[in-house]
Amino acid sequence: MDIESKENGVISNGFHGYKEGYKTLENSEMNRRLTNLFNKLILPLALVGLTPQIVMLYWYTNVKFAGSYSTLIAHFRSDSVLGTIVAMWNELSIFNTFTVGVIFGYFAWALFWMVVLPGKEVHGPVTPKGNVPQYKDNGFLHYCVTMAGFAILTIVLKYNGLTPKVVYDRFGELLGFMNVFALCFVFLLYIKGITRPSTSDSGKTGGGFVFDYYWGTELYPRICGIDVKVFTNCRFGMTVWPLLVCIYALKSYEIHGFVDSMFVTTILQLTYITKFFTWEAGYMHTIDIILDRAGYYICWGCLCWLPSLYPIVSHYLVTHPLRLGTPLATSILVFGLFSVLINYLADLQRQDVRKANGDCLVWGRKPDLIRAKYRIECGEVRESILLASGWWGLSRHFHYIPEILLSFFWTVTTGFEYVLPYTYVIVLVILLTHRSFRDEQKCSMKYGVYWQEYCTKVRHRIIPFLF
Numbered sequence: 001m002d003i004e005s006k007e008n009g010v011i012s013n014g015f016h017g018y019k020e021g022y023k024t025l026e027n028s029e030m031n032r033r034l035t036n037l038f039n040k041l042i043l044p045l046a047l048v049g050l051t052p053q054i055v056m057l058y059w060y061t062n063v064k065f066a067g068s069y070s071t072l073i074a075h076f077r078s079d080s081v082l083g084t085i086v087a088m089w090n091e092l093s094i095f096n097t098f099t100v101g102v103i104f105g106y107f108a109w110a111l112f113w114m115v116v117l118p119g120k121e122v123h124g125p126v127t128p129k130g131n132v133p134q135y136k137d138n139g140f141l142h143y144c145v146t147m148a149g150f151a152i153l154t155i156v157l158k159y160n161g162l163t164p165k166v167v168y169d170r171f172g173e174l175l176g177f178m179n180v181f182a183l184c185f186v187f188l189l190y191i192k193g194i195t196r197p198s199t200s201d202s203g204k205t206g207g208g209f210v211f212d213y214y215w216g217t218e219l220y221p222r223i224c225g226i227d228v229k230v231f232t233n234c235r236f237g238m239t240v241w242p243l244l245v246c247i248y249a250l251k252s253y254e255i256h257g258f259v260d261s262m263f264v265t266t267i268l269q270l271t272y273i274t275k276f277f278t279w280e281a282g283y284m285h286t287i288d289i290i291l292d293r294a295g296y297y298i299c300w301g302c303l304c305w306l307p308s309l310y311p312i313v314s315h316y317l318v319t320h321p322l323r324l325g326t327p328l329a330t331s332i333l334v335f336g337l338f339s340v341l342i343n344y345l346a347d348l349q350r351q352d353v354r355k356a357n358g359d360c361l362v363w364g365r366k367p368d369l370i371r372a373k374y375r376i377e378c379g380e381v382r383e384s385i386l387l388a389s390g391w392w393g394l395s396r397h398f399h400y401i402p403e404i405l406l407s408f409f410w411t412v413t414t415g416f417e418y419v420l421p422y423t424y425v426i427v428l429v430i431l432l433t434h435r436s437f438r439d440e441q442k443c444s445m446k447y448g449v450y451w452q453e454y455c456t457k458v459r460h461r462i463i464p465f466l467f
């Protein structure tokens with residue numbers, strides 16, 4: 001059976017999910033317009049308007065209201081939401097030599113090593129326009145050099161009576177500056193994608209300015225040869241996260257001495273991040289890179305949302321140290337490490353099966369495979385493997401469960417007194433559930449009946465037998 005007849009005449013590629021997805025909807029015209037209005041204007045506008053304030057409020061709640069959302073809400077009631085936000089910004093001086101020096105200093109460091117460090121040439125999947133993105137796989141080296149550089153800097157500064165812990169003390173200023181910078185940077189990316197795109201996978205989406213700013217106008221922008229998304233996601237967001245975790249641990253050590261909860265969360269977060277960098281080339285095949293354009297969502301997200309939210313547990317523990325005791329600390333550590341391992345093995349399994357073209361064993365057996373055909377925009381037909389056994393036979397996104405459990409384990413070190421440290425876990429559950437729908441919409445459009453076949457074989461989306 002050829003691909004046309006198998007897909008019943010629906011030839012699609014999943015990369016244009018937002019644009020093409022609506023064409024397949026058979027809702028009434030009114031419904032279609034309302035959905036369009038919500039997805040392309042109201043939601044992006046709300047996110048662009050609110051999320052810069054939200055990231056500042058995580059920090060503010062932690063340092064001003066002792067990590068208590070209830071106190072923040074009480075303040076909202078007495079002083080109004082706007083009054084609280086204005087007061088927060090008024091307390092900060094975000095444009096000064098410290099913020100500019102730290103942020104541009106780090107940019108210079110990251111860009112230098114990104115260019116200079118060696119790495120195997122790897123390729124991303126072919127784009128809808130038929131481009132094949134190329135990367136230098138030097139993420140892990142970059143991570144090691146940066147962490148080593150941080151250790152050396154900490155020692156050198158100590159001899160001069162200085163300390164990187166000042167980043168904790170002045171984090172509000174840094175985040176405020178980063179917010180303004182990232183909002184401007186995303187605007188420049190918007191202009192670049194229209195006027196000087198790096199590849200043909202670019203241009204306005206037709207959804208209007210707000211949506212284009214939010215979603216981006218280019219899939220793979222490069223500036224002076226530097227891949228923007230690799231920089232924002234990996235060399236900035238994912239690298240600043242472990243740096244902050246270490247800085248917060250140092251700050252906690254300075255104030256309280258050794259605290260086991262801080263130790264456990266630091267080890268778990270650093271293990272997860274190290275795992276990410278060993279697999280960075282695999283990340284180049286995920287929807288963040290192949291589907292999401294370089295706009296507000298991904299770029300501002302990795303420049304501001306990630307550094308503010310992802311290390312939130314470590315930030316909170318600086319002022320809320322908790323002594324767990326050896327048995328509890330060890331149990332949390334072991335369960336957490338086990339979760340990273342499962343998540344890693346699941347990601348690796350689909351990658352290995354595809355690399356071996358299905359000619360391998362999965363959990364000691366011949367894998368259950370679907371050789372799914374799909375068509376790219378120029379009409380060429382390609383084939384890809386969908387694994388329907390192993391971790392990928394338990395549910396279609398089983399690997400999200402250990403991802404969520406891990407974040408729970410590194411958070412439970414804070415105890416159950418406040419909700420704030422659980423913000424990341426809560427957001428992650430929402431993000432991954434939404435992501436599973438987005439990804440399945442993309443896969444369904446890309447693979448058509450082959451995806452339906454997978455869904456028939458593996459009936460549950462995330463939680464086996466339940467959901």
Ligand SMILES: NC(=O)C1=CN([C@@H]2O[C@H](COP(=O)(O)OP(=O)(O)OC[C@H]3O[C@@H](n4cnc5c(N)ncnc54)[C@H](OP(=O)(O)O)[C@@H]3O)[C@@H](O)[C@H]2O)C=CC1
Binds near residue numbers: 347
């Ligand atoms: N902490 C955080 O904020 C987040 C962490 N993550 C983590 O990042 C990692 C990657 O995320 P993920 O959402 O998986 O990203 P991906 O984009 O890699 O996952 C989905 C893609 O995998 C391919 N795929 C789907 N099912 C199968 C299958 N059965 N066999 C083979 N390939 C398949 C499809 O791509 P194709 O087009 O190639 O077929 C699909 O689009 C995970 O470990 C996840 O937990 C993810 C999101 C947020």
Ligand SMILES: CC(C)CCC[C@@H](C)[C@H]1CC[C@H]2C3=CC=C4C[C@@H](O)CC[C@]4(C)[C@H]3CC[C@]12C
Binds near residue numbers: 238276298302306
């Ligand atoms: C605009 C904001 C409300 C939302 C911004 C979200 C982004 C910052 C995040 C969306 C998806 C996230 C990630 C996906 C997959 C990842 C692999 C994992 O192993 C490490 C984390 C991450 C890179 C993660 C980073 C943040 C997002 C890009």
